[in-house]
Amino acid sequence: MANKPTATDAHQEPGRPLRADAQRNRARVLQVASEVFATEGLSVPVHEIARRAGVGTGTVSRHFPTKEDLFAAVLLGWMVRLTDQADALAETHDAETAFFAFFASVVHEGATHRGLAEALAGAGYDVETAAVRAGCDVSGRLRTMLASAQRAGAVRADITYPDVKALMAGCLSRDGDAPGPALDRLITVVCEGLRARPE
Amino acid sequence: MANKPTATDAHQEPGRPLRADAQRNRARVLQVASEVFATEGLSVPVHEIARRAGVGTGTVSRHFPTKEDLFAAVLLGWMVRLTDQADALAETHDAETAFFAFFASVVHEGATHRGLAEALAGAGYDVETAAVRAGCDVSGRLRTMLASAQRAGAVRADITYPDVKALMAGCLSRDGDAPGPALDRLITVVCEGLRARPE
DNA sequence: GAATATACGGGATGGCCGTCCCGTTTGTCG
DNA sequence: CGACAAACGGGACGGCCATCCCGTATATTC
Numbered sequence: 001m002a003n004k005p006t007a008t009d010a011h012q013e014p015g016r017p018l019r020a021d022a023q024r025n026r027a028r029v030l031q032v033a034s035e036v037f038a039t040e041g042l043s044v045p046v047h048e049i050a051r052r053a054g055v056g057t058g059t060v061s062r063h064f065p066t067k068e069d070l071f072a073a074v075l076l077g078w079m080v081r082l083t084d085q086a087d088a089l090a091e092t093h094d095a096e097t098a099f100f101a102f103f104a105s106v107v108h109e110g111a112t113h114r115g116l117a118e119a120l121a122g123a124g125y126d127v128e129t130a131a132v133r134a135g136c137d138v139s140g141r142l143r144t145m146l147a148s149a150q151r152a153g154a155v156r157a158d159i160t161y162p163d164v165k166a167l168m169a170g171c172l173s174r175d176g177d178a179p180g181p182a183l184d185r186l187i188t189v190v191c192e193g194l195r196a197r198p199e
Numbered sequence: 200m201a202n203k204p205t206a207t208d209a210h211q212e213p214g215r216p217l218r219a220d221a222q223r224n225r226a227r228v229l230q231v232a233s234e235v236f237a238t239e240g241l242s243v244p245v246h247e248i249a250r251r252a253g254v255g256t257g258t259v260s261r262h263f264p265t266k267e268d269l270f271a272a273v274l275l276g277w278m279v280r281l282t283d284q285a286d287a288l289a290e291t292h293d294a295e296t297a298f299f300a301f302f303a304s305v306v307h308e309g310a311t312h313r314g315l316a317e318a319l320a321g322a323g324y325d326v327e328t329a330a331v332r333a334g335c336d337v338s339g340r341l342r343t344m345l346a347s348a349q350r351a352g353a354v355r356a357d358i359t360y361p362d363v364k365a366l367m368a369g370c371l372s373r374d375g376d377a378p379g380p381a382l383d384r385l386i387t388v389v390c391e392g393l394r395a396r397p398e
Numbered sequence: 399g400a401a402t403a404t405a406c407g408g409g410a411t412g413g414c415c416g417t418c419c420c421g422t423t424t425g426t427c428g
Numbered sequence: 429c430g431a432c433a434a435a436c437g438g439g440a441c442g443g444c445c446a447t448c449c450c451g452t453a454t455a456t457t458c
Contacts, residue, residue, distance in 0.1 A: 019404060019455060045445060056407035061447060121320065121372055156388070162373055163385055170369010170389075173320055174361055186362055189355070190369075193392025218425060218434060244415060246438095255437030260417060 026063045029053045034074045037115035042071065042124050068125040071115065075127050078116050079136045082109055086141035096154035099145040100194075103168065104187050106142070110172045111179045117172040120165065139165075156196050167194070225262045228252045233273045236314035241270065241323050267324040270314065274326050277315055278335045281308055285340035295353035298344040299393075302367065303386050305341070309371045310378045316371040319364065338364075355395050366393070 018026075032053040036044050046067050050057045064070035085105050089098040110117040118124050128139055139161065146164060149155040171186045217225075231252040235243050245266050249256045263269035284304050288297040309316040317323050327338055338360065345363060348354040370385045 016404090021455065022405060025406085046447090047445075050408090057409095057447085058407055058449080059405075062405075065447080067446065122374070123322070158384055159388070160381070163381065163388070166373040166385060167369050167388070169372040170366050173368040173372065174365040175321070182359070182362065185357055186365060189358070189362070189366070189392035190389065191392070192396070193388035193390070197391070215434090220425065221435060224436085245417090246415075249438090256417085256439095257419085257437055258435075261435075264417080266416065 022063075025053075025055055025059055029055060029060055029063060029070075030073055030077075033070055034077060037071060037074050038113040041114040042118050046070070068127075071119075071125065072127045072130045075116065075119060076131055076134055076136060078109060078113055079131045079138050082106060082138050083136050083141055086138070086145065090141075090145060090148075095145070095148035095152040099149035099155065100191050102142065102145055103164070103191065103194075106138070107168055107171045107183065107187055108179050110168065111183055117169070120172065121169045153196055155194050159194060164194075221262075224252075224254055224258055228254060228259055228262060228269075229272060229276075232269055233276060236270060236273050237312040240313040241317050245269070267326075270318075270324065271326045271329045274315065274318060275330055275333055275335060277308060277312055278330045278337050281305060281337050282335050282340055285337070285344065289340075289344060289347075294344070294347035294351040298348035298354065299390050301341065301344055302363070302390065303383075305337070306367055306370045306382065306386055307378050309367065310382055316368070319371065320368045352395055354393050358393060363393075 029049065033049050036049055036052065046060055047057055049070070050060045053060070060070065064073060082105065086102050089101050089105075093101065110120055115124070119127055131138065132140070142164065143161045146155065146159070146161060150157050150159070167190045171183065171190060174182065174186065228248065232248050235248055235251065245259055246256055248269075249259045252259075259269065263272060281304065285301050288300050288304075291297075292300065309319055314323070318326055330337065331339070341363065342360045345354065345358070345360060349356055349358070366389045370382065370389060373381065373385065
């Protein structure tokens, strides 16, 4: 579980090597889309992303035939970061610490990337499965860590993965997304609730 | 705080008494809209509501010039029920019980009325202030009950109203909205987290 | 430096939906 | 019953947006 190449940018299977300017444009679009989706959310028109990237809408469409494809590509980047964190946490900490730390990680990531928060809240497309197909399974990590934490008696046994997901979405549904004391307060409250009641 | 006429349907100030069929149609539209918003959410086209109510789109537009107006009218009905419950709870129970019961009430109401859940999640228009203007202040009740519960030491002192709202939205962001054991589990978890840690 | 496939730009297209309007119908009142 | 205002229906309009297409530009290859 450590020899994964942390594929951050394979992207193009070498059927056709892709022209130089095309690579530049693709990368530029991806980066701009990432920023825009992060700060403005999923409702930003594709036109706008193209405009800010300094390319035509056709260029965007060609690289990412549909808006969902574009968002999936952006999301994948965020997901990769999260899975890397998850693996690191799982290796260096006990089940309880790892789970709660990862919970906080996901929420923080969502707080700084509005598109992620919206996707998590179900507002967006189903990218979860797309990400899994791309070999980046955040939900799988979360499920595993949840189960471990439960076996260790650190989390109530009756909690399920959808519960956790909903609670994460809840932390993110506060008005101002920006991370800060308010967000940490919410995380604390939820985590306290998740802990097994020691009687 | 008991002599409020629980205005469930004043609606039309008697500047013009409104023709008989108009009253019927208005009521029919309102009822259909209520059901549709409850089961399908806010994204249902106005055309569809008109169709199901057996009226033309013009009729809907005339009674509720904008979709937001229509939704506000529907929401008002739900809100009235909630404020009534809040007042009842506040009169017959101690601060702690009342607050947690009301929390559960709102969540359950949201679980059975998808439009409410979406509005709470911020997806919809700002009807909160509209409702307040209409003399039906759910958020006010919640704020008051929260403060009381905190004074009684039943809820962590650092919690704010937006926190509570976000947590309610979180409980509602689970996939299947239907109330049931899963929902109650979430409510329990969140409420446990909200309780002041007795050390 | 010419030839050619590849990629670009951004206008055109089509779908969706909220809102408005007007010719027609219907309730109401004398 | 007749006249008139009130209300109805649903088509028309306009805005928004994702996607597609094609004439033009440019990287690549020899």
